[in-house]
Each structure stands twice: as structure tokens, then as C-alpha cells.
Amino acid sequence: MTQADFQSWAAVAKRSWIDVTERIDGRAYVWRWILVGPLAFVVSILSLAALPHVLPEGAGGVNHLIVPTIILPVTWTAAIVWPVTTEKLATCLAVYTGLIFLCLLVVMAALL
Amino acid sequence: MPLAAPAKKRLISVHGWSATVLAILLYVVMLTGTVVVLEDEIAYWSGGKAEIETPFKDGFGDVLEHYAAQVPQPLREELIVTGSGPASARLMFHGHIETQEGGHEEFYRVFEVNSTTGHLLSAQAGRAEDIEFQQPHHFLAQFWREMHVRLHVPGALGLYLTGIAGMAMLVMAVTGVLIHRHIIREIFVGGRPGNRLVSYRDRHNLVGVWSLPFAVILSITGTFYSFATSLALPVGAISAFNGDQEAALAAVLRATPPHIEQQSDMADFDQIIERAEKEANAPVELVIAYNWGLANSEIVTRHVLMDRQLLRTQLLFDGNTGALREQVVSIGDQPSFGNALLELMAPLHFGDFAGLPSKIVWVLLGAAMTYTIVSGLQLWLRRRSDDPAWQSGARAMMMTVWGLPLALVASAYGFFLGGLGNAQEALTVCSFLGALTACILWERIARKTPVERLAFRMIQCLGLSLLVLPLVRLQMGGTPWAEAAQAGAGSVLAMDVLCAGLGFSCLAHARSRQQRRNTHEAAAPAE
Known part of the structure; x- marks a missing residue:
């Protein structure tokens, strides 16, 4: 790929991102509800499922199973509060979507 | 930021x-x-x-041996021993028995015994659903805990x-x-x-x-x-x-020890308790024995939390030799x-x-x-007090705020009165539901009464019912203060004083609310 191609792709990506951001900001109320409600719940539950495969087992062989359970209310609350306080809903949506895919990838890799 | x-x-x-x-x-x-x-x-x-x-005093090992001998080996997979009263212990044997279809199912034998003399106080046997795990005389506390x-x-x-x-x-x-x-x-x-x-x-x-x-x-x-x-x-x-x-x-x-066929004598239980209390520097609260009478028996002692101690100590002993193996953790190895x-x-x-x-x-x-x-x-x-929809919300909130404690106190009345006919559980539940229904009906009947006045009456009711509660407890055969003090059960007196104190506080609160209301009405300009 030449430098010109790269710059062209970067410009397209930037334009798309601006377009998505404007669309989300145009319906901020609805998107905020989706992020605070269902997406926050999905992110916290999927992190509960994925963290046992990522965290170290520790000396007793149980840290990876117990720590995600104990921090569940904290992760869930953080996932609820962030979209309420931020104006950058597109960034929030991108992070949540990325986290969901990442968690699903980890869980699927462990199951298959 | x-x-x-x-x-x-x-x-x-x-x-x-x-x-x-x-x-x-x-x-x-x-x-x-x-x-x-x-x-x-x-x-x-x-x-x-x-x-x-604590039932774990000198000679209690003999009581355990006596009852373990009456229980078939398959039911000695797990034995949980706790204190259940001033001089009584609860021995819960648990294991798996063969069914007629050739499978296995869980089965329990539970004895409540005098921990000093070993006399049997009560016994139960059956599947999990047949056993009364909760103490019937502690139903009120359990009813409130389940609600929480x-x-x-x-x-x-x-x-x-x-x-x-x-x-x-x-x-x-x-x-x-x-x-x-x-x-x-x-x-x-x-x-x-x-x-x-x-x-x-x-x-x-x-x-x-x-x-x-x-x-x-x-x-x-x-x-x-x-x-x-x-x-x-x-x-x-x-x-x-x-x-x-x-x-x-x-x-x-x-992991608990697996079932084996080889039988073996148990170590001296009293000596294990003595060693455990010395090592943990705290009295034993509960004992779990696995495979009692088998060659791979294990005994776990759980200890009372002592001053400046945040976590409980649990020790694992070899059931056959009595040797201390390790400190047990709740999860993990x-x-x-x-x-x-x-x-x-x-x-x-x-x-x-x-x-x-x-x-x-x-x-x-x-x-x-x-x-x-x-x-x-x-x-x-x-x-939102100007909005009619939220005005009914204020009434509902007031009914809940004062109705729930009233219903909890009513359930305590039901529990004590139920002692007369051995129907404590049914009367506790019925009294709670009855009091809640009565509160809702009261609000409906008195819907033209101002919310403040209704609250005043409910607080008065709560105060009076709390004040009378200790008297009803004593009248229904509850532990008298002198007897409780003699047995070192300070909580009995403390709870009665707490009820009376809360009752007086409610009455004082209702009185001050009424006075504030009267002052407010007097200060309001005449029509």
C-alpha cells in the first residue's frame, strides 16, 4: 500500500467516523438509554464470562474465578455511569462494542 | 474536573x-x-x-462416638456439629444411600442432644426436603432474614x-x-x-x-x-x-476425601478440640467431620471470631491420628x-x-x-408536590415507610401468640400479611384524611405496639429477665429495652409532628 492509498483510506475512515458521530449525537437521548441499559448489562455480563480466561489463577487457583464476581457491581456501575457523564457517545459506543467483541472472542476461543 | x-x-x-x-x-x-x-x-x-x-467440652467426644455408632457408614460421609442451645448440640449426619432403582440419593439423620449428658432431645431422618434445617424457635429471625x-x-x-x-x-x-x-x-x-x-x-x-x-x-x-x-x-x-x-x-x-472401604478408629475427639483451640487461640464454633470411622477421615474445626480478628480460623486434622494438617481456606487449596x-x-x-x-x-x-x-x-x-399524580405517590410512600415496620412488629406478635397453639410459623406469616393489608385498607378508607394526619396515627400505632411487645413476649412464656441474666443472655434484656426505647421514640416523634402541625395551623392566616 502506497502512502497516498493510506492517506485516502484514513480520510475515508475519518469522514465515516464524523458521520457516525453526528448520527449518534442526533439521537443522543435514545443512544444514551441503549448504552446505560442493555449495553452496560451485556458488557458487564460478558466481562464476567471472559475474565476467568484472562486473569491469572493465583496461588490458590481461584483468583480468576472469584475476582470477576466480586468486581461485577463495580464494572456494571462504571458501564452505567460513563454514558451518563460523557458527551462523546460515539466513543462510548465504540468502546462498548469493542469490549463485547473482545469478550466474545475470549469466551469462544475457550469454548472451541 | x-x-x-x-x-x-x-x-x-x-x-x-x-x-x-x-x-x-x-x-x-x-x-x-x-x-x-x-x-x-x-x-x-x-x-x-x-x-x-459451645458443646465442645471434655467428654463430648464420647457423646459423638455414641451417636455415630447408631448411624450406618454411608451416612457418615459428612457430620456437622454445632451448639444449638445452652447445653445442647446438633449432630447432622449426611450421606448418600442407594435407591430402589439402583441410584443414589442424599439422606440425613439429625440428632439434637444434651451436650453434657448425651441424652437425646430430638431426632429427624429423611431427605433434604424432610429435614427441618432451621430451628423452629428461631423462625422470627429467619423470617426477617429471608425477607432481606x-x-x-x-x-x-x-x-x-x-x-x-x-x-x-x-x-x-x-x-x-x-x-x-x-x-x-x-x-x-x-x-x-x-x-x-x-x-x-x-x-x-x-x-x-x-x-x-x-x-x-x-x-x-x-x-x-x-x-x-x-x-x-x-x-x-x-x-x-x-x-x-x-x-x-x-x-x-x-476436595473432600473419597469413600473407601477400609475402616479405622477415630482419634480422641476431645484432644483434637483442645489442640485446635490452642492453635487458633479461639473457641471452636463448628466441627465438620468427613468419613467418620473410615481410614481417610478428616476433621475441620471452625473457630469463633476473636477481638481484632477479621477472618475466621479453620483447621484441618487427620481424623484417625489427630494430627494437625493445615489451616483450611474457604476456597482454593x-x-x-x-x-x-x-x-x-x-x-x-x-x-x-x-x-x-x-x-x-x-x-x-x-x-x-x-x-x-x-x-x-x-x-x-x-x-413535585403540585402534581396530583405525585401527591398519591406521597401517600403510597408514607404507607410503605410506616406500614412495613408496623407489619414487622405485627409478625413478632404473631410469632409470640402462635407459641400458644404451636402455630408460630403460620401466625408469623399471617400477621405480617394481615398488617400490610390492614395498612392498605386504612389508607383507602381514610383517603380524605391528610397524609400528615395518617402518618401521625401510624407512628402512634407503631410506638404503642413496640412498647407492648416485650410484655407480650414475657406473657407468652419468653425468657424472663432474671433467668436471662442468670444464664448470661444479656441480649434478651437488651432487645426488650430496645423495643421499649424505639416505642417511646416513635411516640415522641408523633407528638412533635402533631405539635409542629398545630403550630403551623395556628400561624396560618384565618380565611
Whole structure:
């Protein structure tokens, strides 16, 4: 790929991102509800499922199973509060979507 | 970084709406939680029995041997021994027996015995559903605890509901911190007197800020207890154990010894207890013996929490030789960060890490949290007092705030009166539901009565019923004060004094509300 191609792709990506951001900001109320409600719940539950495969087992062989359970209310609350306080809903949506895919990838890799 | 005005507005909205939507749920969980911090004391007070003594004294090993000999080997897979009264012990043998179809099923044999003489007091045998695991004379405390734990909703749904209440509390605590910029200053600012909007806000902020760390601790630990088995276990099992929940549990719990055929004599039980108490420097509270009478028997001793001790000690002994093997951890095969976190959950949630003083602090902080919920709702409704839809909300809130404690006291009356006809469980439940129904009917019948007047009457009712409750307890055969003092059961007297004190406080509160109302009416200009 030449430098010109790269710059062209970067410009397209930037334009798309601006377009998505404007669309989300145009319906901020609805998107905020989706992020605070269902997406926050999905992110916290999927992190509960994925963290046992990522965290170290520790000396007793149980840290990876117990720590995600104990921090569940904290992760869930953080996932609820962030979209309420931020104006950058597109960034929030991108992070949540990325986290969901990442968690699903980890869980699927462990199951298959 | 200060929050922008729209973000702050949204936070206030989330803070208020989450509390309003879940108001009743939060209030029930918080109020009953405050009460059941004193579960042990309530059990002794209502149960008509003096406090539990340790049964693990010299000679108790012979009592154990005597009863173990009466139980077939398959039922000696697990034996749990606890104190159940002033001089009584509960021996619960548990194992698997063969069914007619060739399978295996769990079976129990439970003895309640005099721990000194070994005389049998009562016995039960059967499957899990046939055994009365709970002590019938402690039903009142258990009834209130179940309301706190799962709102008496069966299955996992009750745990989901209380877990959501815990989550809502954490969200409210975090949004509350973000809303208030001057949180440190508000710790020292008293509420402005009167019934103005700012007075309600000041009172809510003051109590909310003081109870903030407690709200965070309680919501995290409470949500953990609600979601650990109902949500985290199934999710963890699906993701890491192919959906096998038993395998998930086996991965975190210590493995118990397998069944073998070779039999062997048990070590001297009294010597094991003596060694355990010396090693742990604390009395034994509970003993679990695995494979009693087999060559791979193990005995685990769990010890009482001592002063300045946050975590319980558990020791593992070889059941055949009596040799100390290791200190047992709750989960995993050796001490770990995860185990320490898990073991911290119980003392932080129940507040029993320093005995009665820490429990009293937990009760006071729980009461402050309950007041925060109520004052927040008052503030919310006060801001919308001109809206007719929210005016009925104010009546519903008042009925809940005073109706629930009234129904809890009514359930205590039902429990004591039920002792006359051996129908304590039925009468406790019926009295609770009856009192709730009566409150709702009262509100409906007196719907033209101003809400303040209705509240005044309900507080008076609550005060009077609390004042009379100790007398009813004594009249129905409850432990008399002199007998309780002689047996060292100070909690019986303390609970009676607490009831009377709360009763007087309610009456004084009702009186001051009435006086304020009269002053307000007198000051109002004539038509």
C-alpha cells in the first residue's frame, strides 16, 4: 500500500467516523438509554464470562474465578455511569462494542 | 474536573429516577437488613432459649462416638456439629444411600442432644426436603432474614431482585458523589430546620454523605451475595466449565476425601478440640467431620471470631491420628488473594467482626442509609408536590415507610401468640400479611384524611405496639429477665429495652409532628 492509498483510506475512515458521530449525537437521548441499559448489562455480563480466561489463577487457583464476581457491581456501575457523564457517545459506543467483541472472542476461543 | 451542566442534570435524573423506581424494593431490603444485623440477638430474644454455649467440652467426644455408632457408614460421609442451645448440640449426619432403582440419593439423620449428658432431645431422618434445617424457635429471625435476602420470592428471582437493589444503591452512591461538589464540606453542615425544600435537601445530603462509605461497602458485598450463585456461577460455568455448575463449584471448593472401604478408629475427639483451640487461640464454633470411622477421615474445626480478628480460623486434622494438617481456606487449596477477598465479604456485610459493638455501628449506619432513601424520596416528592399524580405517590410512600415496620412488629406478635397453639410459623406469616393489608385498607378508607394526619396515627400505632411487645413476649412464656441474666443472655434484656426505647421514640416523634402541625395551623392566616 502506497502512502497516498493510506492517506485516502484514513480520510475515508475519518469522514465515516464524523458521520457516525453526528448520527449518534442526533439521537443522543435514545443512544444514551441503549448504552446505560442493555449495553452496560451485556458488557458487564460478558466481562464476567471472559475474565476467568484472562486473569491469572493465583496461588490458590481461584483468583480468576472469584475476582470477576466480586468486581461485577463495580464494572456494571462504571458501564452505567460513563454514558451518563460523557458527551462523546460515539466513543462510548465504540468502546462498548469493542469490549463485547473482545469478550466474545475470549469466551469462544475457550469454548472451541 | 467539574462536570458540565447537562451531564450533572442527567446524573441527578439517574440518581432520582433509579431511587424512585426501586424505592419500595430498596427500602424493604435496607430496613430488614438493618434489623437482621441483630439476627442472633433476635433469635435468642424471641426463641425463649438462652444464648448458645459451645458443646465442645471434655467428654463430648464420647457423646459423638455414641451417636455415630447408631448411624450406618454411608451416612457418615459428612457430620456437622454445632451448639444449638445452652447445653445442647446438633449432630447432622449426611450421606448418600442407594435407591430402589439402583441410584443414589442424599439422606440425613439429625440428632439434637444434651451436650453434657448425651441424652437425646430430638431426632429427624429423611431427605433434604424432610429435614427441618432451621430451628423452629428461631423462625422470627429467619423470617426477617429471608425477607432481606430474597424478599420471600422463591428461586433465583428473589436473589436477582435484591441484587438489583444493591446495584441501584451503588449507582446512587456514585452519582451522588459526582453530583455534590462540596462533599467534604457537607459532612459538617447541619440541616436547615423546617419543612422547606432546602431543609429536606440538607437532611438528605448530610445523612447521605455520612453513610456514603457504608453504602459502597454494603452494595458491593450485598450484590456479591445476591449474584454469586444466581448469576456469576451459571455464567462462569457456561464460559469455563461447559455449563457444569457442579464442576465450577468443585474447582473452587476444597476436595473432600473419597469413600473407601477400609475402616479405622477415630482419634480422641476431645484432644483434637483442645489442640485446635490452642492453635487458633479461639473457641471452636463448628466441627465438620468427613468419613467418620473410615481410614481417610478428616476433621475441620471452625473457630469463633476473636477481638481484632477479621477472618475466621479453620483447621484441618487427620481424623484417625489427630494430627494437625493445615489451616483450611474457604476456597482454593491454599491462601490466596481471591480467598481473602471472599472471606472479607461476610464481616463487611454482617458487621460482626468486633462482636456487639461493631453490630451496633452497622445497625446505626443501616438506619442512616434507610433514612437517606426515605429523605431522598421525600425530597423528590416535595419538588413535585403540585402534581396530583405525585401527591398519591406521597401517600403510597408514607404507607410503605410506616406500614412495613408496623407489619414487622405485627409478625413478632404473631410469632409470640402462635407459641400458644404451636402455630408460630403460620401466625408469623399471617400477621405480617394481615398488617400490610390492614395498612392498605386504612389508607383507602381514610383517603380524605391528610397524609400528615395518617402518618401521625401510624407512628402512634407503631410506638404503642413496640412498647407492648416485650410484655407480650414475657406473657407468652419468653425468657424472663432474671433467668436471662442468670444464664448470661444479656441480649434478651437488651432487645426488650430496645423495643421499649424505639416505642417511646416513635411516640415522641408523633407528638412533635402533631405539635409542629398545630403550630403551623395556628400561624396560618384565618380565611
